[in-house]
Amino acid sequence: MDGDLLMAFMRIIHLSDLHFGTEEAAVTAALRQVIQSAGPDLVAVSGDFTQRGITPEFRAAQAFLGSLGVPVLSVPGNHDIPRYNLWQRFTNPYKKYRQHIHQELCPVLERGGVVVAGLNTARRALPHWNWANGAISADQLDYLADVYAKSSARYRVCVFHHPIHEAAETPIDTVVFGARRAQEALRKLKVDVVLTGHVHHASITTLGDDGHKTIYLSASTALSSRLRGQNNGFNMVEICDGELAVQVFTRGPGGFDVMESHTLRM
Numbered sequence: 001m002d003g004d005l006l007m008a009f010m011r012i013i014h015l016s017d018l019h020f021g022t023e024e025a026a027v028t029a030a031l032r033q034v035i036q037s038a039g040p041d042l043v044a045v046s047g048d049f050t051q052r053g054i055t056p057e058f059r060a061a062q063a064f065l066g067s068l069g070v071p072v073l074s075v076p077g078n079h080d081i082p083r084y085n086l087w088q089r090f091t092n093p094y095k096k097y098r099q100h101i102h103q104e105l106c107p108v109l110e111r112g113g114v115v116v117a118g119l120n121t122a123r124r125a126l127p128h129w130n131w132a133n134g135a136i137s138a139d140q141l142d143y144l145a146d147v148y149a150k151s152s153a154r155y156r157v158c159v160f161h162h163p164i165h166e167a168a169e170t171p172i173d174t175v176v177f178g179a180r181r182a183q184e185a186l187r188k189l190k191v192d193v194v195l196t197g198h199v200h201h202a203s204i205t206t207l208g209d210d211g212h213k214t215i216y217l218s219a220s221t222a223l224s225s226r227l228r229g230q231n232n233g234f235n236m237v238e239i240c241d242g243e244l245a246v247q248v249f250t251r252g253p254g255g256f257d258v259m260e261s262h263t264l265r266m
């Protein structure tokens with residue numbers, strides 16, 4: 001069947017930087033409730049499930065995801081690699097992530113005319129003083145090209161932790177090794193939407209020309225008490241035949257509410 005002849009629709013809740021270990025129970029309950037009310041087709045999590053990459057934090061994250069009752073596609077963040085256990089960091093950095101969150105570090109999901117691909121940008125070590133930064137390798141871009149080539153879906157979404165785009169008012173600088181090459185590859189692959197986290201700051205950035213535009217969405221931290229200028233929040237993204245509707249939810253006194261709504265042409 002030709003995917004272009006079918007109506008494409010997917011409602012995605014984009015969560016990031018949950019940082020279990022720093023969360024408050026009331027905020028977690030409010031987040032669960034608003035997600036369940038929204039009835040998404042998919043919850044996409046762009047990394048940092050935990051604060052220190054330890055088992056109790058992974059267990060709490062696993063329980064939260066399990067309680068949502070909807071499909072989840074996720075990638076690891078830098079905080080999901082053990083921080084203090086250096087032996088495990090170097091010998092088996094994603095062991096706990098695979099055990100508690102998902103076996104696959106670069107998962108793929110396709111439905112409703114939309115294909116969503118995750119990439120793991122977190123590394124056990126980097127040629128940089130700050131190993132919290134990230135990387136995208138040439139092999140990962142080849143993998144991504146292969147995923148999209150095998151799919152007939154009309155819209156292409158990519159999820160990873162570290163942002164490779166420059167957004168206005170970003171609260172921290174992020175170095176991503178291979179960022180330029182990745183941005184160029186995503187343009188050539190005609191990726192429509194990129195979902196990232198790490199900076200704890202929601203933003204929308206459109207890159208590209210009249211030939212093709214890629215919309216980069218960053219999410220605030222959903223649950224962490226470590227805020228960087230923005231309150232806890234998440235994005236709701238609806239892909240529907242040429243339009244991308246984005247609702248930015250922010251936590252207020254009564255729970256999570258829509259603070260901004262945008263409709264963008266794709």
Ligand SMILES: [Fe+2]
Binds near residue numbers: 048077161198199
């Ligand atoms: Fe991070």
